[in-house]
Amino acid sequence: MNLEISTTYPLIIILIMTIVTLATRWGGVLIMSYVPISDRVQRFINAMSGSVLVALLAPIAVEGDNGARLALLTTLIIMLVVKKPLLAIAAGILAAALFRQYFV
Numbered sequence: 001m002n003l004e005i006s007t008t009y010p011l012i013i014i015l016i017m018t019i020v021t022l023a024t025r026w027g028g029v030l031i032m033s034y035v036p037i038s039d040r041v042q043r044f045i046n047a048m049s050g051s052v053l054v055a056l057l058a059p060i061a062v063e064g065d066n067g068a069r070l071a072l073l074t075t076l077i078i079m080l081v082v083k084k085p086l087l088a089i090a091a092g093i094l095a096a097a098l099f100r101q102y103f104v
Helices: 008-032 041-063 066-083 084-104
Strands: none
Touching: 041 066, 041 084
């Protein structure tokens, strides 16, 4: 397979990804506008965010390198102590970067 190297193909891919992302977000809002928000539905929505987070982070914890594990641990500790997500994420990124710079 021989693709011509240009900026056209990446821009087309980005445009398609943008359209799909918007369609799923707007579609979700449209579908949920027909669902009455009971306590059960509210609990389901709240549980889904945690489930998605675990689904994203579990493979990193299992298959990631020690820098990724240190980043997860640092983020967890900072989040539990300070309870500020942006600071916790920044600390995790910094921990991974420093670990990879000096120990890999």
